[in-house]
Amino acid sequence: MEPNRKSLNFPGLDLSYLEWGTGEPVLLLHGLADHALVWCRLAEQLSQRFYCIAPDLRGHGESSKPPESEYRSDAIAADLEALVTECHLPAAHVVAHSWAAKIALIWARQHPERIKSLVLVDPFFVNRLPSLLRPTFPLFYRTLPFLKVTGPFKNYDEAEAIARTLKQYRNWNTCQQDVFKAGMEQKPDGTWGSKFAIAARNGVFEDTLQRAGLIEKVNIPTLLILPEQGLNRQAWQIRPYRQYLTQLQITSVPGNHWPHLVEPDSCNAAIDAFLQSRH
Numbered sequence: 001m002e003p004n005r006k007s008l009n010f011p012g013l014d015l016s017y018l019e020w021g022t023g024e025p026v027l028l029l030h031g032l033a034d035h036a037l038v039w040c041r042l043a044e045q046l047s048q049r050f051y052c053i054a055p056d057l058r059g060h061g062e063s064s065k066p067p068e069s070e071y072r073s074d075a076i077a078a079d080l081e082a083l084v085t086e087c088h089l090p091a092a093h094v095v096a097h098s099w100a101a102k103i104a105l106i107w108a109r110q111h112p113e114r115i116k117s118l119v120l121v122d123p124f125f126v127n128r129l130p131s132l133l134r135p136t137f138p139l140f141y142r143t144l145p146f147l148k149v150t151g152p153f154k155n156y157d158e159a160e161a162i163a164r165t166l167k168q169y170r171n172w173n174t175c176q177q178d179v180f181k182a183g184m185e186q187k188p189d190g191t192w193g194s195k196f197a198i199a200a201r202n203g204v205f206e207d208t209l210q211r212a213g214l215i216e217k218v219n220i221p222t223l224l225i226l227p228e229q230g231l232n233r234q235a236w237q238i239r240p241y242r243q244y245l246t247q248l249q250i251t252s253v254p255g256n257h258w259p260h261l262v263e264p265d266s267c268n269a270a271i272d273a274f275l276q277s278r279h
Contacts, residue, residue, distance in 0.1 A: 001044050003037075003054075005062070008086050015079055016062035017055040021047025024116075024279060025089045027080070028054035031098030031124070031258075032204060033146055033196040034168075035061030037182045041175055041264040042095070045272055049279070050093075055083055057100065059200025061183065071203025073211045077107040084114060093117045093275055098124040098257065099204065102213035108220055117278045118222040119271050120241075122230040122257050125204075127240065128212040137205050147201065149184070151193025159184055159192045168258035176261055214240045221247045223274040225267065229256040249274070 003018035018036045020043040028039040036054035043052040056063040057076055080103070084092060093116045096104035101123035108115045133140075141147055145166055153159040160180070163169050169176045185195050222245045226232055241248060251270050255263030 014064045020052040023050045025092035026050045026052050027092045027094045029096040029100035042268045045268050059197040065197040068199040068203045073106050076103050095119040097121040102126045105213040121225045126213040129208045149194050152191035167256045170262045214244045219246045224250045227255045227259040
């Protein structure tokens with residue numbers, strides 16, 4: 001099923017999103033440097049029973065690219081509140097990957113009536129980083145593999161060669177190729193790079209010094225998905241979720257930090273079963 005792409009125009013921001021199916025709403029939130037199409041396999045599976053809506057979060061994909069100072073967690077949570085309001089969705093299930101889990105948790109604390117359930121897929125950068133790490137951010141940018149496709153590249157083929165080495169594109173199947181291609185663009189100077197904005201990268205990392213996502217109880221049914229080769233493999237990493245999420249289920253699935261791209265059958269089955277249990 002091909003998604004429909006739509007856009008909402010807010011003051012200072014155009015928010016682009018994809019939609020699939022009909023039924024109870026499910027909001028799909030991509031991780032840092034990704035975009036809405038990463039959820040294509042999951043949305044196709046859910047679309048017979050759910051209305052799936054996946055935004056390109058600000059600074060990503062086809063949405064606006066504000067300046068670096070406008071990527072605070074609260075601002076992005078406000079985008080989600082505006083989105084569901086404009087789409088006349090009183091409440092929705094929320095599936096959030098990686099960094100977007102922080103946004104979902106902050107939004108859940110601010111507007112718990114909006115969220116029927118939460119699915120957090122291998123959360124990353126959820127809690128505040130020590131300010132002493134600020135000088136090392138340039139090293140982060142160079143060493144985090146998923147940021148390598150930011151560019152610039154001389155041509156598309158050079159960018160694709162890098163993508164084929166990354167964990168989220170393991171197997172290089174049709175879905176992964178479509179996701180990669182949709183996230184790239186040719187720049188005005190003729191080079192190629194990601195649609196993910198450098199300003200978004202810098203702004204999000206700065207926000208990780210200022211705001212934590214897990215600081216108080218959240219009384220919403222929540223599924224925490226932990227890939228076997230994901231980023232949360234130690235007991236101390238899981239402890240805050242057990243402490244603050246009062247209705248928590250935890251499940252393990254095959255794959256790495258991007259299970260919805262590299263092991264979609266297992267990951268999507270877990271999400272589907274959880275959503276149906278809350279339906």
